[in-house]
Amino acid sequence: MADKSNQAVIEFRDFGFKYFSQMEPTLYDIDLTINKGEKVLIVGPSGSGKSTIGHCINGLIPFSMKGEITGSLKVCGQETKNSDIFSLSKHVGTVLQDSDGQFVGLSVGEDIAFALENDLVPVGEMRETVQKVADIVGMGSMLKSSPYELSGGQKQRVSFAGVMVDDVDILLFDEPLANLDPATGKTAIALIDDVHKQFGKTVIIIEHRLEDVLYRDVDRIIVISDGRIVADKSPDEIMASGILPELGIREPLYVTAMKYAGIEVTPEMHAGRMETLDTAAVKEPLLKWASQKIQKEEQPERPVILEAEHMDFQYTSRRKNLQDINFRIHEGEMVSIVGTNGAGKSTLAKVICGFVHEDKGCIRYYGEDIKDWTIKERGQKIGYVMQNPNQMISKPMIYDEVALGLKIRGASEDVIEERVDKALRVCGLYPFKKWPVSALSFGQKKRVTIASMLVLDPQILILDEPTAGQDYRHYTDIMEFLKSLNDSGVTIIMITHDMHLMLEYTPHAIVIHDGRIIGDSSAVDILTDEEIAGKASLKLTSLYELALKIGAEDPAAFVDHFITYEREVVRK
Numbered sequence: 001m002a003d004k005s006n007q008a009v010i011e012f013r014d015f016g017f018k019y020f021s022q023m024e025p026t027l028y029d030i031d032l033t034i035n036k037g038e039k040v041l042i043v044g045p046s047g048s049g050k051s052t053i054g055h056c057i058n059g060l061i062p063f064s065m066k067g068e069i070t071g072s073l074k075v076c077g078q079e080t081k082n083s084d085i086f087s088l089s090k091h092v093g094t095v096l097q098d099s100d101g102q103f104v105g106l107s108v109g110e111d112i113a114f115a116l117e118n119d120l121v122p123v124g125e126m127r128e129t130v131q132k133v134a135d136i137v138g139m140g141s142m143l144k145s146s147p148y149e150l151s152g153g154q155k156q157r158v159s160f161a162g163v164m165v166d167d168v169d170i171l172l173f174d175e176p177l178a179n180l181d182p183a184t185g186k187t188a189i190a191l192i193d194d195v196h197k198q199f200g201k202t203v204i205i206i207e208h209r210l211e212d213v214l215y216r217d218v219d220r221i222i223v224i225s226d227g228r229i230v231a232d233k234s235p236d237e238i239m240a241s242g243i244l245p246e247l248g249i250r251e252p253l254y255v256t257a258m259k260y261a262g263i264e265v266t267p268e269m270h271a272g273r274m275e276t277l278d279t280a281a282v283k284e285p286l287l288k289w290a291s292q293k294i295q296k297e298e299q300p301e302r303p304v305i306l307e308a309e310h311m312d313f314q315y316t317s318r319r320k321n322l323q324d325i326n327f328r329i330h331e332g333e334m335v336s337i338v339g340t341n342g343a344g345k346s347t348l349a350k351v352i353c354g355f356v357h358e359d360k361g362c363i364r365y366y367g368e369d370i371k372d373w374t375i376k377e378r379g380q381k382i383g384y385v386m387q388n389p390n391q392m393i394s395k396p397m398i399y400d401e402v403a404l405g406l407k408i409r410g411a412s413e414d415v416i417e418e419r420v421d422k423a424l425r426v427c428g429l430y431p432f433k434k435w436p437v438s439a440l441s442f443g444q445k446k447r448v449t450i451a452s453m454l455v456l457d458p459q460i461l462i463l464d465e466p467t468a469g470q471d472y473r474h475y476t477d478i479m480e481f482l483k484s485l486n487d488s489g490v491t492i493i494m495i496t497h498d499m500h501l502m503l504e505y506t507p508h509a510i511v512i513h514d515g516r517i518i519g520d521s522s523a524v525d526i527l528t529d530e531e532i533a534g535k536a537s538l539k540l541t542s543l544y545e546l547a548l549k550i551g552a553e554d555p556a557a558f559v560d561h562f563i564t565y566e567r568e569v570v571r572k
Contacts, residue, residue, distance in 0.1 A: 010034040019151035044224030052221035059088035093163025109143035183537030211252040235272025246492030248473030261289035311361035336506035389445035423451035529557040
């Protein structure tokens, strides 16, 4: 079990930090103590300084990222500014958001062994330690595999093992769920919790997906805003405080439902986690709220803009990546394509865009088979934003990257500037208009790639994980813009792991599992179908769990009421 002693392992005292490249400090007056064996969640809007706090703890600041420090920060008794990054790495192990950026070995075993090799550990002892740690994270049978051939969840496990192998005191996770599907994310949080309890590690998690982290217990939630700590409380106290929505941080959906039902959330309700919620205190008002009738806005029937019929595709002769794909998407729809990592979602997008060609069957645009259309011809109708922004960006400056497509099409400079400025404002990037792309975070680069497609005015826009790594405020800004585009007639298709996005914005959902479509229905029907959710590694929404817990007669109707209430009452 984790030893939660009063022995401080991290101590910030009147701590401030300013990057040399910036005019204003990123962190102000940080006073924070984290004790041995604690498990702490740090949340805050993008740009709030939460990742900078992580960089200070692991020594990237000031030894890699230069700047001016004020006050004191001690890690395991060492004043960090008087230490060095190597010494700090013996106390703090960091698992990055982008696992690919952390790999150094050609195989899983080599990668896990890297720290031991640097310490000149004898080969026999090294192999024994690597096998032991790999078994702990469930990767013991894959030591000879290449890290780059693994799924997102497996990559995360290898990164985890690579920092655990050094037997560090503190495990720091920087947005560990950003690139994982919901079920894999749930497994990752369980793994972190198991290691925390079994080995007594101090665990710090920096993450946007608060509800997913709270699948397992945390001791404290530390809320950062504008470089300052604005709250440091237990999960129960944070949910009762109402501070999260004030700062643009998404609350768990079940908490939002309670507030919609007029319930005043108190610490005594134990709403910090679904498992601890006092059901008796909330049951009656929730059932009464869910029984209210809300008039739904009728949607007119529109023509089919994109259709697949008995479509197959395979990269190699060994297995079919897509098999007997059939779907119909109507003009002006918002559709989510969901499923586990490796199911075939991104491959389907590549076939639609013409990057690869179907082996059998066809894809039709307004009834016309587009098999013979070139990538350029498809690109005039269909825009595609990839999951990894580094695979799309080709210009060093933000403005030039967003303007590239318009320049290729021969647009005038006045038109280019007007449309680029509008796209940058929508994506929250206008203040960085003249910045180099290299100065941006992973999430900000993601917004650059979305902006570079939005300026081209496509008829169909396909987005692969558009909100990954975004805080709730930027998520909402992007999604509301996409909704306005959709209202103007643009068809939006989103490949996503975000179940809230799927519920709130996409009435139509297509589920892919092992290259086949196993669900094609409303988002509510999909996320209240335990069989489909289980097969496709989806996470049953906490609204469904809440409905079961309060004894709702029709849990799917309860979830549908929540979504309808948001669309027809809250957002209007």
